[in-house]
Amino acid sequence: MKKFQGRVITPGAVTAEAVVTTQGFNTLASLQMALQFGDKQVKCGDQNNAELHGKPLIGKALCLPQTIGSTTGGLVLYCACAMQKNPACMLFANHIDSLAAAGAVLADVWVDGVTMPVIDSLGDEFLSYVKDGMKITVSEDGTVTVED
Amino acid sequence: MLLTNEQKAILDGEKGETLAKVMKTLVMYGDAFEAEKLVPITSQYNHLVTSFGLKVMSPVYDLMQTILDAGVASGQKFSVDPRPLDKNVPANFLQNFVFNKFMYAKQDFYEQQLEKLGLMDKNAFSCTCYMDEVGNKPKKGDVLSWAESSAVVYANSVLGARCNRNSGIIDIMGSIVGYVPYFGLLTDEGRRATWIVRVKTTKKPEAQLLGSAIGMKVMEDVPYIYGLSDYIGTELDDATCAYLKDFGAATASNGAVGLYHIDGLTPEAKEQGEALIAEGAKEYIIDDAELARVQAEYPVIWKNPDAKPKLCFIGCPHLSLEQLKTWTDNIEAALKESGASKVAIPTVLTAAPGVLEVFNKTEYAARLKATGVITSYICPLMYMNNPLCKKMPVITSSNKLRTYTSARYYTDAQILEAITKGGK
Numbered sequence: 001m002k003k004f005q006g007r008v009i010t011p012g013a014v015t016a017e018a019v020v021t022t023q024g025f026n027t028l029a030s031l032q033m034a035l036q037f038g039d040k041q042v043k044c045g046d047q048n049n050a051e052l053h054g055k056p057l058i059g060k061a062l063c064l065p066q067t068i069g070s071t072t073g074g075l076v077l078y079c080a081c082a083m084q085k086n087p088a089c090m091l092f093a094n095h096i097d098s099l100a101a102a103g104a105v106l107a108d109v110w111v112d113g114v115t116m117p118v119i120d121s122l123g124d125e126f127l128s129y130v131k132d133g134m135k136i137t138v139s140e141d142g143t144v145t146v147e148d
Numbered sequence: 149m150l151l152t153n154e155q156k157a158i159l160d161g162e163k164g165e166t167l168a169k170v171m172k173t174l175v176m177y178g179d180a181f182e183a184e185k186l187v188p189i190t191s192q193y194n195h196l197v198t199s200f201g202l203k204v205m206s207p208v209y210d211l212m213q214t215i216l217d218a219g220v221a222s223g224q225k226f227s228v229d230p231r232p233l234d235k236n237v238p239a240n241f242l243q244n245f246v247f248n249k250f251m252y253a254k255q256d257f258y259e260q261q262l263e264k265l266g267l268m269d270k271n272a273f274s275c276t277c278y279m280d281e282v283g284n285k286p287k288k289g290d291v292l293s294w295a296e297s298s299a300v301v302y303a304n305s306v307l308g309a310r311c312n313r314n315s316g317i318i319d320i321m322g323s324i325v326g327y328v329p330y331f332g333l334l335t336d337e338g339r340r341a342t343w344i345v346r347v348k349t350t351k352k353p354e355a356q357l358l359g360s361a362i363g364m365k366v367m368e369d370v371p372y373i374y375g376l377s378d379y380i381g382t383e384l385d386d387a388t389c390a391y392l393k394d395f396g397a398a399t400a401s402n403g404a405v406g407l408y409h410i411d412g413l414t415p416e417a418k419e420q421g422e423a424l425i426a427e428g429a430k431e432y433i434i435d436d437a438e439l440a441r442v443q444a445e446y447p448v449i450w451k452n453p454d455a456k457p458k459l460c461f462i463g464c465p466h467l468s469l470e471q472l473k474t475w476t477d478n479i480e481a482a483l484k485e486s487g488a489s490k491v492a493i494p495t496v497l498t499a500a501p502g503v504l505e506v507f508n509k510t511e512y513a514a515r516l517k518a519t520g521v522i523t524s525y526i527c528p529l530m531y532m533n534n535p536l537c538k539k540m541p542v543i544t545s546s547n548k549l550r551t552y553t554s555a556r557y558y559t560d561a562q563i564l565e566a567i568t569k570g571g572k
Contacts, residue, residue, distance in 0.1 A: 009180050024367055024404065029552050032533060036204045036251065047449050048551060068367060068404040069551065071197045071295040074315025075208055082207030097368055097404060098332065101180040102315030109173045110211055120180075 001147045004126045008142040009096055010108040012117030016061040016088035018134045018146070021051045022127055024068030027076050027099065030057070035080060042085050061136035062087040065127060067100040077103025081114045089138050092120035093127040119144060149178055149329070150185050158325060166218035170321045177318060178329025186327035187334065189293050191286040191309065193268060194222065194323040195277045197295035198316040199229035200530050201255030208317065209254060212261045215324070222266035224323040227277035227284045229296055230466065230498070231255070232530030236522055238459060238494050243536050251534060265320065273525060274500030275299055276393065276466040278307065281502035288415055291334060293322025297406075298397035298465045298548065304407040306384060306392050308415035310334045313368075313406040333406050339370065339416065340426040341409055347375035348435045354559045355391045356547040358434065359398025361442040365432050368404035372425050377412040384413070386470040394546075397465045401548040449554050455541040456493075460567050461528040461555065463498030464546035472499055472507045472523070476516040482568035483519060490520035491567045493543070501525045529553060 029046035033039070034057075041056035067073055077100065080086040086107070090100065096118070104118040117138045126144070130136070135147040151159065159175060161168040174186065198208060232252050239247065259267075268284065275296055277284035286292055288308035294300050295314045303309040312332045314322065322328045332338040343366045347353060353376075362371055380388050392410075399405035409417040409424050416424060462475060475497055483489060497516070499507065504523055507513055516523065532542060532553035542555040543566060550557035558566065 026551070032552075033535070033538075036202065036533070037535060047447050047554070066368065066404070069297070069401055071297045071300065071313055071319075072316050075198060075205070075317045078317065079205055079207045082210075083204075096180055098177075098181070098313045099315045099404075101177055102318045105173055105176040105180070106315075106317055109169055109176065111207075 001145065002129055004122045004144045004146065006091070006119035006122040006142045006144055009101060009118040009120055010104045010116065011140050012089070012115040013138060013140050014088045014117055015135065015137045016059060018063050018130050018132060018136050019052065019055055019057060019060040020063045020127070020130055020132055021049055022065065023049060023051065024066055025062070025064040026069035027067050027073035027103070028070040031076050031080055035076070035083065035085060042080070057087050058085050059088050061089050061091060061138070063091045063127060063130045064093070066092060066094045066097045071099060073099035074102030074106060078106040078110070081107035081116055082111045084114060086114070086116050089117040089119070091122055091126070091136070091138070091144055093122050093124055094120065096120040149175055149183055155186055155327065164218055166214060167220055167325070170324050173318070173321055174325065174327065174329060178331060181329065181331035183329035183331040185330050187291055187330045189224065189291050189322055189326055189328055191290040191292045192224070193284040194224045194226035194319060195284060195294040195296055195299055196226050196228040196316065196319050199273055199527065200232040201252050201258035203251060203253045206254070209258055209261065211317065212265065216261065216264055220324055222320055222323045223326045225266045225268045226323065227268050227272040227274065227282060228262060229273065229275050230525055230527035231273045232527050234524045234526040237496055237524050237526050237531060246534060246536060271501040274466050275527070276468070276500055278302060279468060279500055279503055281469065281506050282500050283502070291328065293319050293328045295319035297400035298393070301396040301400045301406055301408070302393055304333055305396055305409070305414050306389060313404065339407060339424070341372035341424050342369045342426050342429050343371040344425060344429050344431045345371045345373045346431065346433045347373060348433055349439065350436055352379035353434070353439060355394040356398045356545060357439050357443055357559065359395040360402040360547045361434055361439060362432070363399035363401065363403025363405050364442070366403060366405060368406065370407050370409070371405070372409045372411065372417065372429070374411045376410050380413070382412045386468060390468045390471050393465055393468070398547040401551045446550060446557055448556060450541050450556065451539060457541045457543040457566065458494070459540065459542045460493045460495040460563060461498065461542060461544045461546065461549060462495065462563065464528045464544065464549040466503065467497055467499040469503050469506055472497060472503070473512050476512045478564055479519050479521060479568060480515060482564050486569045488568065492570050493567045495521045495567050496528070497521055497523050498526055498528060499523065
């Protein structure tokens with residue numbers, strides 16, 4: 001077990017299973033088809049991300065360096081939250097990027113009844129330590145506990 | 149964040165609950181980047197990324213309606229990304245049914261919302277809003293609240309405007325209150341390069357391939373690029389701007405680049421030169437082998453990798469007038485060489501409505517039509533974002549389209565060969 005301290009972008013506490021990408025998470029490429037065509041597991045549709053492609057994202061602790069790609073990314077994330085098809089939390093090794101920040105904030109301000117904690121600046125060590133399937137616990141203060 | 153009295157009053161709800169939530173969104177967004185203040189937007193027009201009435205995006209339209217119902221409008225008129233549908237683009241019965249009755253069933257409704265919010269005009273649908281024929285071209289130093297990754301990177305890099313890679317919805321919220329958080333690419337420090345890229349190819353690199361390689365390497369950082377002006381010159385003429393448009397779109401979609409500097413060419417590089425490079429900048433060298441490696445590693449997700457292409461899209465981002473003319477010349481010449489009169493693969497060239505209007509008044513339009521090529525204002529990405537197209541072998545010279553769909557990328561020369569010489 002290891003603890004990492006990050007910065008809270010949007011608060012919340014949650015426990016979920018990790019899915020990990022060490023490359024940038026392309027929000028549009030990953031989520032759009034799943035949201036559009038009602039994939040209940042919200043499997044990642046990004047063909048360029050071999051670590052995530054085809055893996056369910058709903059309810060998971062998504063561990064990533066940052067998001068990349070289209071500037072629809074934030075609104076796609078917002079829609080995922082509004083439709084309750086979002087990851088349980090998003091845990092960024094790096095400083096959050098503008099698209100992910102927009103999605104997290106839009107969901108926090110405009111969506112009632114959905115909490116998706118978003119923590120950033122967890123560091124490179126976090127992303128090299130965490131592996132798919134590990135148990136992740138996020139605390140309100142931005143502490144992220146990773147259990148093997 | 150330090151707010152002015154006016155901004156604080158809006159945040160405190162003195163102008164209504166909805167406007168307070170808009171301001172709260174912008175303040176929280178800025179806080180994520182330690183923005184110290186909000187600064188006024190100075191461009192004449194805004195540009196929005198959300199142009200499509202996708203049924204699944206209902207939460208977006210509900211939010212827009214909340215804004216409209218509160219009597220709030222954008223302080224700026226705006227252009228918006230391309231429409232997702234055009235009956236001129238080949239589609240079978242099932243595709244037409246899915247597009248019109250299922251996927252984009254909200255299109256008319258959403259366009260009505262856009263008109264009420266402040267759409268520039270009914271033709272202001274293009275990802276290349278900065279084309280003269282469209283009329284949304286910011287000035288150097290203008291502060292923007294734009295979204296659309298390819299337009300943002302162009303505005304920052306080629307026009308010298310200042311804009312972060314804002315998401316959809318954040319874009320319109322900026323122009324509703326008239327301010328954006330001051331961070332990142334709005335600041336002098338945020339515009340300094342943290343990567344040095346040295347182009348050492350033996351010929352002019354393909355714009356969309358070079359952009360892809362750089363985007364995947366530097367991600368959201370700012371690259372300062374040496375060696376490219378040897379090939380594309382030191383003046384921002386039509387051909388160079390078109391090259392930079394395609395190059396930038398690939399950096400932004402294959403990575404998350406919002407600004408690049410090209411030594412001796414782009415405005416800030418011309419003014420400040422190497423002073424733009426931050427201490428400790430990393431280095432990336434690109435030669436022929438590196439570009440070949442990047443292209444070879446693109447995944448091919450067609451069911452049958454050897455399938456004959458059924459459709460070809462050229463123009464993501466939308467083509468310029470000069471590019472339309474050049475493609476016309478090139479297709480004509482290649483067809484003549486191969487002894488054919490029509491393209492072997494249904495081919496669509498996409499451009500802004502305003503650009504197509506001008507193109508259609510030139511003698512090139514009839515010549516292009518005679519080759520069997522179709523022109524359209526559509527967004528190829530929106531056309532292809534469905535399972536029906538996933539099974540369809542589509543080729544493109546757009547690295548952005550490749551990134552988001554099952555379309556297979558080829559260089560311009562390879563595309564020309566494919567569409568004029570047998571479709572292989």
